[in-house]
Amino acid sequence: MNTGFLKGHVVEIAIRRARLPDVGALVALTKPFGAEGIMIPLSIGDTLERIRSFLVACLPDGTIAGCVAVDATWDLLVEIRSLAVEKARHGAGIGRMLMEAALADAREFGAKEAFTLTYVPDFFSRFGFETVNRDTLPHKVWLVCVKCPKFPDCGEVAMKLRFEEAEARPGVPHS
Numbered sequence: 568m569n570t571g572f573l574k575g576h577v578v579e580i581a582i583r584r585a586r587l588p589d590v591g592a593l594v595a596l597t598k599p600f601g602a603e604g605i606m607i608p609l610s611i612g613d614t615l616e617r618i619r620s621f622l623v624a625c626l627p628d629g630t631i632a633g634c635v636a637v638d639a640t641w642d643l644l645v646e647i648r649s650l651a652v653e654k655a656r657h658g659a660g661i662g663r664m665l666m667e668a669a670l671a672d673a674r675e676f677g678a679k680e681a682f683t684l685t686y687v688p689d690f691f692s693r694f695g696f697e698t699v700n701r702d703t704l705p706h707k708v709w710l711v712c713v714k715c716p717k718f719p720d721c722g723e724v725a726m727k728l729r730f731e732e733a734e735a736r737p738g739v740p741h742s
């Protein structure tokens with residue numbers, strides 16, 4: 568159990584695997600960010616297909632305040648995707664809790680590297696991600712990209728984290 572500081576109060580936040588009943592909440596959580604064009608919103612179908620990849624941040628009353636997905640992509644590389652925290656709860660440490668749980672999950676899963684495509688590179692660099700050329704990502708990634716309305720000029724930054732290298736660097740959290 569983690570704690571966050573929400574509206575002046577310390578609250579307990581549980582990070583757990585997503586379950587089928589969470590699908591609606593995940594779709595609702597990402598919808599406003601989709602409307603702002605800062606992330607691809609989750610559809611019911613896509614979320615159902617990928618539900619086993621998701622971790623969620625839950626408040627004591629069961630509200631889902633955030634989510635992140637660890638998707639197997641290619642060989643020992645995973646994608647950290649669909650990271651979102653409810654807007655009213657930004658800045659309370661929930662994004663960090665989700666990222667730390669996602670990276671621990673990826674390592675436990677056997678991944679050696681993680682990548683992300685993001686508009687918030689400064690957030691990801693806090694966890695040891697470094698900017699890479701998009702062309703270094705597996706071709707499979709482009710199968711998702713070509714379906715996006717923003718393709719090919721989305722402006723997202725490609726970043727990678729090599730777990731072993733990150734462990735050797737001071738100041739980068741790892742579990």
Ligand SMILES: CC(C)(COP(=O)(O)OP(=O)(O)OC[C@H]1O[C@@H](n2cnc3c(N)ncnc32)[C@H](O)[C@@H]1OP(=O)(O)O)[C@@H](O)C(=O)NCCC(=O)NCCS
Pocket residue numbers: 600605606649650651652653656657658659660661662663664683684685686687689690693
């Ligand atoms: C990015 C996002 C997940 C961060 O969640 P959050 O719960 O507000 O983040 P936290 O409170 O855990 O912040 C952790 C640290 O990151 C920093 N941080 C938060 N948002 C940041 C941003 N956009 N850029 C750089 N640093 C950021 C915080 O200052 C904090 O730093 P500290 O540990 O030194 O205090 C959240 O802003 C969000 O949902 N954004 C909209 C969706 C989105 O852009 N998702 C990413 C898609 S790839």
